[in-house]
Amino acid sequence: MLTIKDIAKNLNMSVSTVSKALNNYHDVKEETKLRVLEECRRLNFTPNIVARSMINKKSYVVGLMIPDIADSFFSVNARGVEEVLVQHDHRVVYASTGRDPREEKRFLTSAVERRWDGVIITPDYFDEELIDMIQKMEIPVVLLRRRTPEGLNIPFVDADHYQGACTLTEYLISLGHTKIGFIHLSTSIGGKRFQGFIDTMSKHGLSVSEESVVIGGRSIEEGREAMGRLYAANPSLTAVFAANDILGIGALEYLAIHEIRVPEQISVVGFDNIEFTNLHWIQLTTMEQPRKEMGRVAAQLLLEMILKRDEQPESITLPTRLIERRSASFLKPQAY
Amino acid sequence: MLTIKDIAKNLNMSVSTVSKALNNYHDVKEETKLRVLEECRRLNFTPNIVARSMINKKSYVVGLMIPDIADSFFSVNARGVEEVLVQHDHRVVYASTGRDPREEKRFLTSAVERRWDGVIITPDYFDEELIDMIQKMEIPVVLLRRRTPEGLNIPFVDADHYQGACTLTEYLISLGHTKIGFIHLSTSIGGKRFQGFIDTMSKHGLSVSEESVVIGGRSIEEGREAMGRLYAANPSLTAVFAANDILGIGALEYLAIHEIRVPEQISVVGFDNIEFTNLHWIQLTTMEQPRKEMGRVAAQLLLEMILKRDEQPESITLPTRLIERRSASFLKPQAY
DNA sequence: GTGAAAGCGCTAACAA
């Protein structure tokens, strides 16, 4: 492979002149620049940026660590991250950890070994070792969709799950619903949404009985089953708040299979606004999480941190937005 | 940041000894290795792999260029690519080109400048400039989901769209359908699927009239409209082959809205087996494309090329698989 | 304007 040495030799000049010409230095004759550029094009020479980065101590590479790039939630995040980073001449390497702590650590090690400029990460669980590693990282780190745990002092970017859940619950109550069930998601995000639900209910003097809360899971099937359990235990519910759209769609499946009409007999709402919620058969009312924007903001934050290494920027919580569709409606007055 | 020089100085030995110890050379005393390792841990020193890669001329980085990482089709490909590459100690940088030719070229330039070991690419359109650039690349290139165009001599990995379309058409015919409509996708992939459809129809002596073929697009909405046009022009059709699932779902939407029962009145099949096809309301019979496997195979191919730079491996066409669901059924005997 | 030389952090002969 060619080097600037070859170009210099061909042109009978020194490597430093070639280097300067290539970097468009002010103190190089125009004609010289032109001759260098021409020779580079002629020989199809491309400078080795890696060598350059060893000197400026800047790789223009950023790492993005997520549980699974094939999960559209994360891939939309990734797209946002990429958009702003590429605009600033960085490249981004991704890794799907599959929620494996060893993979997460391997990734952070890569980041340091390869002298990336920074990383954006969505770890699955913060064990002591991970916290320790992150603490010792000599490059900027921003958390995406995870709140900063005890013992760390790095910024995060996340959606406002609590406030979103409050808004959504208010919405259901404003439609006249008082008997509202909840399909729970046992993650920290699920916890925040549940809290918003509970708080808003009690703010309106509405009780949430134990049998109107049921645990879902990660799949549509689990949502379906959860809805079954919820309905069996509590057939008088007029609305259901599913902690996310996956569970919400599962709930809708159950109701469709059992010919319980939505929203006439029961209203259902979800959270996230994932793609399929807009399908003709689903039309799920939900809270939109700005997934791409979250990625963009995380990237901007990281870029700032890379630029001015000293100061720590603030964490950012992005608002969610109510998407009204057809799965929730006014409570019809009941016959007594 | 620390270097092996610091470690060497602290331990009163030469940098080469430290280097050898770190790389687990046979000709270093065990005790020395231990002392080096211990000191590295103590100071939290991580060797600079970039410097190393300048010497071995191997970056252990591979590029993945696709139209859009947020499109689940590509993100599943990406997951497959990543899985096998990471297993072989490589890292992968991705770029979503948004089908912008300039972005595609910028990516290839990056690959060369940064001395990546190879790239896996899904270009949108092969113009002359792109073909020229690829030809001049001094690193291995494999095409993913694109056939190798005239003028290039690089391997590709793709699904067998033609054969899949033949199988699917045979399936419809075996169910008794003879009047089959086609919602077309005007891409090269769409072309292959259409060809499989046409060929199989004519093999069975079945004609495909002009008004039973209609052009769809990239969205569900366009599929819905296309179905509308198809039905208006040709209400006697008993089955519809949509060139992909997006169009197929759009078709199902149209039929649901107009209360035309599927599969009782009309059978619908799609192609790709994307996520939502399995939803309760959809249950679309379709041909599965092995998306993750395609990524894996492309990565394996690339790894081979990186290992033995001389020989060119064969391109690979992966089979598709019929997924029978409920959107297509036996043709009921008609009343005359 | 241009060039010589030192050096980024590491590896790999070769010498000791």
Next chain:
DNA sequence: TTGTTAGCGCTTTCAC
């Protein structure tokens, strides 16, 4: 078994 030295391909003083 360890150390010396010359680079990998580039940038950057500092002379000229």
